[in-house]
Amino acid sequence: KQEVTQIPAALSVPEGENLVLNCSFTDSAIYNLQWFRQDPGKGLTSLLLIQSSQREQTSGRLNASLDKSSGRSTLYIAASQPGDSATYLCASTHDMRFGAGTRLTVKP
Amino acid sequence: DGGITQSPKYLFRKEGQNVTLSCEQNLNHDAMYWYRQDPGQGLRLIYYSQIVNDFQKGDIAEGYSVSREKKESFPLTVTSAQKNPTAFYLCASSPGRRSSYNEQFFGPGTRLTVL
Numbered sequence: 001k002q003e004v005t006q007i008p009a010a011l012s013v014p015e016g017e018n019l020v021l022n023c024s025f026t027d028s029a030i031y032n033l034q035w036f037r038q039d040p041g042k043g044l045t046s047l048l049l050i051q052s053s054q055r056e057q058t059s060g061r062l063n064a065s066l067d068k069s070s071g072r073s074t075l076y077i078a079a080s081q082p083g084d085s086a087t088y089l090c091a092s093t094h095d096m097r098f099g100a101g102t103r104l105t106v107k108p
Numbered sequence: 109d110g111g112i113t114q115s116p117k118y119l120f121r122k123e124g125q126n127v128t129l130s131c132e133q134n135l136n137h138d139a140m141y142w143y144r145q146d147p148g149q150g151l152r153l154i155y156y157s158q159i160v161n162d163f164q165k166g167d168i169a170e171g172y173s174v175s176r177e178k179k180e181s182f183p184l185t186v187t188s189a190q191k192n193p194t195a196f197y198l199c200a201s202s203p204g205r206r207s208s209y210n211e212q213f214f215g216p217g218t219r220l221t222v223l
Binding site: 008011031036042043046051056091094096099100101 | 132135143148149150151153156166188200201208209210211212213214216217219
């Protein structure tokens with residue numbers, strides 16, 4: 001049974017800093033890995049999906065990587081802005097397994 | 109404007125009452141899902157459906173029921189048997205497992221509170 005973990009639970013950085021969010025999973029036979037953003041009281045917004053045959057995906061200032069052998073995915077956010085403040089969740093969506101999320105605060 | 113709609117946004121339930129949460133999608137997706145989110149926790153799967161007239165229990169199905177009579181609709185009923193229903197409920201859809209790019213998309217959620 002796939003388990004997905006995100007550490008740390010919360011992260012605070014100054015504006016302009018580059019940062020990395022971490023996601024770990026237990027089953028290396030992962031089908032795909034999806035990253036989401038959630039604002040308080042809102043639904044999840046899809047950011048990036050990496051298929052098992054891919055190693056990374058990019059969208060604007062976001063870059064997500066997938067390393068199946070180590071059971072890790074990372075979400076890199078370049079030049080962080082206060083508007084990036086939200087909770088970021090990763091999921092093995094084929095297994096319908098989600099991490100608890102990392103709450104990011106970007107301070108002006 | 110394609111997407112997933114959930115209604116109502118807020119719902120209050122009295123003890124012993126059944127309530128139904130609505131989820132509709134116009135993305136022509138085969139698969140639909142219901143998740144529950146509690147404060148500070150990840151999403152937990154309640155039920156999912158890969159095709160019309162078929163659905164499967166998730167990890168926390170007890171006290172919940174669903175139907176999938178139409179491709180576009182996947183309503184969730186929270187029954188009186190669910191002892192702790194206060195939570196944020198999220199509906200999602202995806203193209204389905206036959207698609208190699210099975211990306212999930214979410215609705216805005218329904219917040220259910222027991223009075």
